[in-house]
Amino acid sequence: MTRSARRTRRTLQVAGAGAAALLALSACSSSDNSSAEPDSSASTGSSKKLSGTVTVFAAASLKESFTTLGKGFEKTHPGTKVTFNFGGSDTLAASITGGAPADVFAAASPKTMAIVTDAKDAVGTPSTFVRNQLEIATLPGNPDKVSSLKDLTKSGLKVVLCDRTVPCGAAAQKALEASRLELTPVSYEQDVKSALTKVELKEADAAVVYRTDVKAAGDRVEGVEFPESTEAINDYPITLLKGAPNADAAKAFIALVQSAEGQKVLTAAGFLKP
Template sequence: MTTRSVRRTLRLAGGGAAVLLALSACSSGTSSSAADSTPTTGSPAGSSAPAAADKVSGTVTVFAAASLKESFTALGKEFEAAHPGTKVTFNFAGSDALAQSIVSGAPADVFAAASPATMQTVTDAGDAVGTPVTFVRNQLQIAVAPGNPKKITSLKDLTRSGLKVALCAKEVPCGAAAVKALAAGSVKLTPVTYEQDVKSALTKVELKEVDASLVYTTDVKSAGGKVDGVAFDESAQAVNAYPIATLSHAPNADAAQAFVGLVESAEGQQVLTAAGFLNP
């Protein structure tokens, strides 16, 4: 039996014991768990803290798409402040690579992906608890050098002779979105590089290694003036939905539920929309 199989067997046994404990507690009253108090997307809840806040402790490990780095880092600090003694650790990378790590047994509590397709890898393997919830959406922009020296105003401008363009690899969400946008505009484009996550594609523009790159609106905003963003019509046909889920082999399930609750709460949504994400 593999280590992972043993772990799942122990979880099942522990779940049965938890049911017996819950039944015995009914006569003296119950309190809401983190899952019970987790607001659904668009709910009016103003706080992410679960009713049984004393249950939340220890480290919660979050695997999240690279485009979530700034907003999730901020939410991690808010979570730690709301739950003294907890620590949030992040693994930010391309969603595809993160999904593969999870199904291979990497220890993680929460997965936030930049597309339903990458989340499906995890759900198909039975590694997600319940049905993942879409918590935000994101749209592409053309990242260019400050001042837009190449005067790029449309997707078709990226095909101009001598222009160097970076795209995300097709298997990662930002690359899949770029493929959709290019198809919508009937634009054929050969980039000088394919990057494994959106932050790497953005960095190519910041370092002036390329003239333009297709990245998310949120990445242009987080660059803080190091790049400018050019909106283009075709991006409306390639909007990515971002799903989030707690993981079935989560080492810290209570904290995982509480963190997802923060992301979905009114407070969490405010942080995300301020970063440039769209409502789900």
């Protein structure tokens, strides 16, 4: 079903929840009893002051929520800076195994994380911190009256999918197979943001993306839920990387992502709890 009737209310709710969570993160810098600060210290095994740059490679769908968390982290730990490389999880994993310097990797599926763990480039066992579900993004107002996954097979409808090697693309294929549907898109995109942009620019009529991306786009697209999406929910794992240039700060950032305040930011963005 479409969610146009709930769009404005949900956008305001998400914005309010995200802002509240960020304020809570910022407040940590002035309180010894904050949730993020103790978590960060515990993860490093030390109460020493953190400093320097933390480089985080993260799935494109995490852009908005991780950017918020990065700002909160910097306020909690003056002297630190969090830099991000957002993109398709498979591309990021290949960069890491190819020697790209990074501290943290957050992938959109266990399969893409396995590229890094199989190469022995992860420290310990990656942990799932959120999950994500697919949704159809259509043009504002849903002019083509898309109400189901099957509707995407209509003749003349321009549909975009993520590439099958990318978690959102693999999930879309799984949902299509569960529905016994075949769909030939006008293009395959290398990450979920690129797929969504095609709809935002009116270069496509619809795209199968994550519901978090539909939320982030606001009124630029219309979201359509479909029941087959429950057959293709992605787990998002996160890990410290071997040879991390700033391991202590990286561990603290991972602790923030997994903390109660971090989870507030992520769930406000539409992610599911692990």
